[in-house]
Amino acid sequence: MPKTKRGRVLWNLPSRGxxxxxxxAATRIKLLYPRTKTDGTAVKVCKRCAAAPQPRVDAANG
Structure with a gap:
């Protein structure tokens, strides 16, 4: 049977996540993966940047 709730949580996020x-700097991409900068602030990144090295995440302006 199909799973009816798959992806349903995205509809409750602003701009569908x-x-x-x-x-x-990819535009209109899903930001579902939280990463923490070294100063303690959390940013949401795309799937490709979820495995990015920490210096790239720290240099992010978000």
Whole structure:
């Protein structure tokens, strides 16, 4: 049977969970992965940048 709730949580997020990634500057991409900068602030990044090295995340302007 199909799973009816798959992806349903995205509909409750602003802009359906999409935006501009602060690390790679990709536009209209899903920002679902939280990363923490060394100063303690959390930023949401795209799937490609979820595995980005920490210096790239720290240099992000988001």
């Amino acid at each position: 999409r935006g501009t990634c602060p690390v790679c």
